[in-house]
Amino acid sequence: MTISDLYEIYCQHPVVTTDTRDCPEGSIFFALRGTSFNGNDFALKALEAGCAYAVVDDEAVTGNNRLIHVDDVLKTLQDLATCHRRRLRIPVIQITGTNGKTTTKELLSAVLSQKYNVLYTLGNFNNHIGVPKTLLRLRPEHEIAVIETGANHPGEIRELSHITDADCGLITNVGKAHLEGFGSFEGVIRTKGELYDYLRQKESGFIFLHADNEYLRNISGDIETFTYGMPGKGYDVEGEVMAGNPFLHLRWRPAGGEWQEVETHLVGGYNLDNVLAAAAAGIRFGISPTQISQALAAYEPTNNRSELKKTERNELIIDAYNANPTSMKAALDNFRLMPANHKMAILGEMRELGDASPEEHRHVVELVGKAGCEEVWLVGDNFRPFAGTYRVFDNVEAVRKHLEDHPVSGRLILIKGSNGTRLFRLPELL
Incomplete structure (x- = not known):
């Protein structure tokens, strides 16, 4: 079965699941394999539980005409997600980084929700399974998407970028994490930079750039940028910490605009960059500074982060x-x-x-x-x-x-x- 054929089925049954404990009526079950399980073994159970179809890659699984056989279930899930994302053609922002990507994702989503119907990554569903499942939650009523992507080895952001096919991207920062998988700090930079590499190939691709970060500046190259950082450097959005006892109190403004003061519910001055990233996205997508500040002030972390x-x-x-x-x-x-x-x-x-x-x-x-x-x-x-x-x-x-x-x-x-x-x-x- 081709992806186009499968997509026609998906349009009639636009809910996917990979867990037989969660089989909404009429959904499609994807029989993924893991180190300690084989989803193919549970495909018939998923159909009994309410799924309309089950996608499998084991020829031995038979006995139901609602089984869809493919070469690789995971690759099929990813290809279906990319197909769906391209059919809808709404703006997609892809976020990655060593630290702060989930907080930044949530701040961006809060800001953009002031004007748009936003789809965004839930929790930390930011890997090769979570990203396609997130994209397959896109509906015609959504107007913009914020997709978080994580990595612990080289090539992973490249793969997730091809699945996501974002219009613009944001790397929060690069730091010493997953060094066992990346091999070195330089390996971290190269892998996170795979997002820039993907967007560099797109005719209208651009990035939100933390311009004070020398590592990100050095790999941004000739991509179109919308910059944010400390005041007095000519960035598109600038801001600084005013206080932090305990919550981050800052001021920010778009280039040439009036200063906005915001008292956040985030602990730590290190969250300034995350807040400015969200403000930059808001300005670029036409949200007023007042609305942006209101969204930033209202956001409360509830995910064991800051x-x-x-x-x-x-x-x-x-x-x-x-x-x-x-x-x-x-x-x-x-x-x-x-x-x-x-x-x-x-x-x-x-x-x-x-x-x-x-x-x-x-x-x-x-x-x-x-x-x-x-x-x-x-x-x-x-x-x-x-x-x-x-x-x-x-x-x-x-x-x-x-x-x-x-x-x-x-x-x-x-x-x-x-x-x-x-x-x-x-x-x-x-």
Whole structure:
């Protein structure tokens, strides 16, 4: 079956699923394979559960005329998504970057929603499966899409760019993350830059450029840019931090425009770049500065990213979704500047750093030592050789057990670690 033929079926059944636990009536089941499962084994079950069709790539799966056999289910899902995106032809913004891409995606979506019906990536569905599933949620009523793309090895952003076929792109930044997969910091830059490479081939492609970032400037080349950054440099959008205790308070303006002051619900001056990116997108797509500021002020993070939470006993800065050397430094630098008498840090180890892991964990311990903390808890064996007098826990369960026996109160607590350390389970005990 050709993609065009499958697309005709999809138009009649425009909901896709890859999970037999979620089979809406009339949907299409894609039998994906994983390291520990084979979706083909569940195709008939999906049809019984309500799916109209099941797309499979195992010839042994037979017995129902609603089975659609293809060579590769994942490739078919991706090709179908690209076909659908191109049929609708609405503007698509693709976002990637080492840090801040999810927050930036949500800020952009909040700003653009002031004028448009926006489709955007839910959660962190930003990989080779999540991106096509997001694109297949596009409907004729949508007027613009914001698609987040992530990567942990070379070539991945190139692949996702071809699937997304964006009109414009935004790289939030480049930093030391997934070094095990990328091989080096230079490998990170090249992979993130694959988004620029794709847009460079498009006649009307352009990028939102954080023009103060020398790495991004150096790889932007001759692409059309819409720039944002610090004041006084002639950028299309400029802004600066005014205060950050604890929430980011900033001012910004479009080139030649009036200053706009915004009090956000985001913790950390490092979020300035994310906010300015959203403002730049708003200006480029015809949203007024007042509307942009209103959207930025109203946005509240609820995803364990730069989230401030007050409990009965403590005040928490929850940044427990992800961690790498770059984001750790930003979070600890910001925490150091926050005035508080009783500060505490609970830091989870960083993953996928390869040979750089020992040095980077040692550096984090040095940074937290300058943050003015009364107490520091480190979670994970990667910290153990460098912990000195700091308490080290094997895992989050050990932390939880300790908190049950020794409650903490009266503290401003930074919680920061890779998602795999599961520090997001701690706030309920603090």
